Amino acid sequence: MLKRFIYENNTDIxxxxxxxxxxxxxAEAAAREILEAVKSSGDTAVREYTKKFDRADIxxxxxxxxxxxxxxxxxxxxxxxxxxxxxxxxxxxxxxxKQTGFIFEPRKxxxxxxxxxxxxxxxxxxxxxxxxxxxxxxxxxxxxxxxxVDEIIMTxxxxxxxxxxxxxxxxxxxxxxxxxxxxxxAQAIGAMAYGTNSVPRVDKIVGPGNSYVAAAKRxxxxxxxxxxxxxxxxxxxIADETAHPEFxxxxxxxxxxxxxxxxxxxxxxxxxxxxxVDEALSRRIKELPRREMAESAIKDYGAAVIVKDLESAARxxxxxxxxxxxxxxxxxxxxxxxxxxxxxxxxxxxxxxALGDYIAGPNHTLPTSGSARFSSPLSVNDFQKKSSxxxxxxxALADVASDLxxxxxxxxxxxxxxxxxxxx
Numbered sequence: 001m002l003k004r005f006i007y008e009n010n011t012d013i014x015x016x017x018x019x020x021x022x023x024x025x026x027a028e029a030a031a032r033e034i035l036e037a038v039k040s041s042g043d044t045a046v047r048e049y050t051k052k053f054d055r056a057d058i059x060x061x062x063x064x065x066x067x068x069x070x071x072x073x074x075x076x077x078x079x080x081x082x083x084x085x086x087x088x089x090x091x092x093x094x095x096x097x098k099q100t101g102f103i104f105e106p107r108k109x110x111x112x113x114x115x116x117x118x119x120x121x122x123x124x125x126x127x128x129x130x131x132x133x134x135x136x137x138x139x140x141x142x143x144x145x146x147x148x149v150d151e152i153i154m155t156x157x158x159x160x161x162x163x164x165x166x167x168x169x170x171x172x173x174x175x176x177x178x179x180x181x182x183x184x185x186a187q188a189i190g191a192m193a194y195g196t197n198s199v200p201r202v203d204k205i206v207g208p209g210n211s212y213v214a215a216a217k218r219x220x221x222x223x224x225x226x227x228x229x230x231x232x233x234x235x236x237x238i239a240d241e242t243a244h245p246e247f248x249x250x251x252x253x254x255x256x257x258x259x260x261x262x263x264x265x266x267x268x269x270x271x272x273x274x275x276x277v278d279e280a281l282s283r284r285i286k287e288l289p290r291r292e293m294a295e296s297a298i299k300d301y302g303a304a305v306i307v308k309d310l311e312s313a314a315r316x317x318x319x320x321x322x323x324x325x326x327x328x329x330x331x332x333x334x335x336x337x338x339x340x341x342x343x344x345x346x347x348x349x350x351x352x353x354a355l356g357d358y359i360a361g362p363n364h365t366l367p368t369s370g371s372a373r374f375s376s377p378l379s380v381n382d383f384q385k386k387s388s389x390x391x392x393x394x395x396a397l398a399d400v401a402s403d404l405x406x407x408x409x410x411x412x413x414x415x416x417x418x419x420x421x422x423x424x
Contacts, residue, residue: 001278001281001282001285001298001299001302002266002274002277002278002281002298002302002303002304003302003303003304004274004303004304004306005303005304005305005306006305006306007267007305007306007307007308007312007316008308010319013305013316013319013320016263016265016303016305016320017319017320022214022229022230022231022368022369024211024214024215024218024229026211027210027211027212027214027215028215028218028219030186030212030215031186031189031212031215031216031219032215032219034049034185034186034187034190034212034216035186035189035190035193035194035216035219035220037049037187037190038187038190038191038194038196039190039194042191042194042196042197043061043191043196043197043198043199045187045190046061046183046187046188046190046191046196046198046199047059049185049186049187050158050182050183050184050185050187053184053185053187054157054158054159054160054184054185055160056158056159056160056161056162056182057162058158058162058182060198061181061182061183061198061199062179062180062181062182062198063164063169063180063181063182067169068169068172068173068180069173070166071164071166071167071169071170071173072166072169072170072173074166074170075166075167075170079167080170082359083134083138083167083170083171083174084174085359086135086138086358086359087138087142087174087175089359089360089361090138090139090142090143090361090363091142091146092361093360093361093362093363094142094143094146094361094363094379094380095146097143097146097379097380097381098146098147098380099116099380099381099384100116101113101114101115101116101386102114107396107399108395108396109392109393109394109395109396109399110390110391110392110393110396111390111391112388112389112390112391113388113389113390114386114387114388114389115386115387115388115389116384116385116386117384117385117386117387118147118148118149118150118383118384118385119144119147119149119150119203119204119225119383119384119385120149120150120151120203121149121150121151121152121153121200121201121202121203122144122149122151122152122153122202122203122204122205122206122383123152123153123154123155123192123202123204123205123206123224124137124140124141124144124152124153124154124155124177124205124206124207125154125155125156125188125189125192125205125206125207125208125209125213126140126154126155126156126168126207127156127157127184127207127208127209127210127213128156128157128158128159128164128165128168128184132156132165132167132168133168134167134168134170134171135171135357135358135364136207136208136364136365137154137168137171137172137175137177138171138174138175139363139364139365139378140206140207140227140365140378141154141172141175141176141177142175142176143363143378143379143380143382143383144206144383145175145176146380147380147381147382147383147384148383148384149383151178151179151200152176152177152178152179153177153178153179153180153181153192153199153200153202154172154177154179154180154181155180155181155182155183155184155188155191155192155199156168156180156181156182156183156184156188157182157183157184157185157188158182158183158184162182163182164180164182179200181198181199183199185209185210185212185213185216186212186213186215186216188213189205189209189213189216189217189220190216190220192205192224193205193220193223193224194220194223201224202224203224203225204224204225204226204227204382204383205217205220205224205225205226205227206226206227206365206378206382207227207365208230208365209230214229214230217229227365227378227382228365228367228368228371228375228378230365230368231368231369231371232258232259232261232262232263232301232368232369233255233258233259233262233323233324233368234255234262234263234264234265234301234322234323234324234368234369235251235252235254235255235262235263235264235265235322235323235324235325235326235353236263236265236266236267236317236320236322236324236325236326237251237252237265237266237267237268237325237326237328238267238268238310238313238314238317238325238326238327238328238329238335239266239267239268239269239270239273239277239326239328239329240268240269240270240273240310240328240329240330241269241270241272241273242328242329242330242349243268243270243273243328243329243349244328244349245273245276245277245279245280246280246284247328247349247352248266248273248277248280248326248328249277249280249281249284250280250284250352251326251352251353251354252264252265252266252277252281252298252302253281253284253285253288253294253298254352254353254354255297255324255353256285256293256294256295256297256298256301256302257288257290257293257294257297258293258297259293259297260293260296260297260300261297261300261301262297262301263297263301263302263303263322264297264298264301264302264303265302265303265304265305265320265322266303266304266305267304267305267307267313267316267317268304268305268306268307268313269306269307269308269309269310269313271306274304274306277304278304281298281302285298310329310335310338311338313335314335314338314339317339317341317342318338318339318340318341319341320341320370321341321342321367321370321371321372321373322341322342322343322372323342323343323344323366323367323368323372324342324343324344324346324353324356324366325339325342325343325344325345325346326345326346326351326352326353327339327345327346327347327348328348328349332347332348333347341370341372341373342372343366343367343368343372343376343377344356344362344363344364344366344377362377363377363378363379364377365377365378366378394423394424397420397423397424398424401420401421401424404416404417404420405417405420405421408420
């Protein structure tokens, strides 16, 4: 089932490298029109687009606290307990990411340092419609709470009756969301970016969505901050002869069922393992409720890359910079130092990617489409900003004045130099 590649040099996997990137050109024009309407007409435009796209005629967007409390009670108690345990693990992991500022005295009379302060208000977009993701609520909200964000608002699409799934509201309550709005699509991004009578303007928008949501986030970036432009979810599995083909096939399908454009790639030193994984995929894919989607992903974006050794496997992985990387090898800890580009790394035969999606603790909002070459998973740091500060007394300023004015004059910025000279 998987397209087969034999890797000796980078040109051998050129088709895989060409697949990277997020093309939002088809969605951008529509998203721009929606954003402009929300910017100029506020709630009226949001209401019209909600009626058009979600078939929901909503008068009041914000979900009252009693409806959220009722949702918590309506959710299956075992599922609620699982969400609470997941939240506990996510908090424990992200608590380790907190940063503090620093202060030091480089010379007598000079003090400088850095302050770390949380953002004031953050917007979290949670997908809805055909599927809902309480795990995304936990992953995107809990780091913001740990960072100390003053107010967290959440938007999510309503069903045609105006309701939001109880499990999404329960997750919002567990994570500590302050306000929830039943708004989806690009109109939700516009409402959070510009502010309306109902929805407050935020400083940053995080969370995944469809191509229109992604396009809208890209368009409002600069007015507000965003986490990333998320592309299709992907996985790469490095496997040696000790890997179990059934495990590997299951993990590849775990990503393939996300969407028809989700890459699922095996990199292995064993052609025999690749054959067995193919057999397992053919059998297991028939059991999936989302079979059609998974088959399309495997057919169009699945691949098996045969390499001569694990060092070559690491090289291929670093080129592709996967969102999820599984090291299904005998000694994953020895292989990990060779990995430079990956969103999240799963070590060993009993560490499936699903652990990271739901329960272990590391964030599942990860760089996609090869962007792990230069970006990182969502973290507490994404909800904080840093300011530098400095204080010089007169003597300390005099000590550096000649160097400062010399550099200022070299740049033709005489007023900069004068601002020092006038003090002395």
